[in-house]
Amino acid sequence: MAKQSHAGNDAVTFTKSFGGREKYYSVKYKKDWIGDCVIRALAHGTGEDYIVVYKELFESAMKIGDMPNSKVVYDAYLLRRGWTKNPTMKKGGKRVRLKDWPTHGTYIIKMNHHITCIKDGVHLDIGDWRSRCGNTYWTPPLSEK
Numbered sequence: 001m002a003k004q005s006h007a008g009n010d011a012v013t014f015t016k017s018f019g020g021r022e023k024y025y026s027v028k029y030k031k032d033w034i035g036d037c038v039i040r041a042l043a044h045g046t047g048e049d050y051i052v053v054y055k056e057l058f059e060s061a062m063k064i065g066d067m068p069n070s071k072v073v074y075d076a077y078l079l080r081r082g083w084t085k086n087p088t089m090k091k092g093g094k095r096v097r098l099k100d101w102p103t104h105g106t107y108i109i110k111m112n113h114h115i116t117c118i119k120d121g122v123h124l125d126i127g128d129w130r131s132r133c134g135n136t137y138w139t140p141p142l143s144e145k
Helices: 037-046 050-064 071-080
Strands: 013-016 084-086 106-111 114-119 122-125 137-139
Touching: 037 050, 037 071, 037 106, 037 114, 037 122, 050 071, 071 084
Parallel strands: 013 122
Antiparallel strands: 084 137, 106 114, 106 137, 114 122
């Protein structure tokens, strides 16, 4: 993990992280940053190694004839591990921005065209998405919380 950012008094902080991708592939240049947000978010959230998540998603995707970053594939991955899918978090009838997310626990959060992870108040991703709203989200089994 590299850069940590504290924007004002936001409860959730940001730490730039490639989710372990840097152990296996180059992340030196922006061109090296591929559309692997699902793999990174799942690696952050579950604590599994990046390459383990990568391989399992690809194997599952091949079995059902879909892409490894499809909702069907990563939903099944998380369900197999006992994670719970939750409806969109709202406050006052509006979706909650990532910067206002709870600062305890682990959350894998679906956003428009992206998926990310917040772990104990730290947003882990290659970009800072705290100003964006979360949609549905996943929480780990009670034994992992």
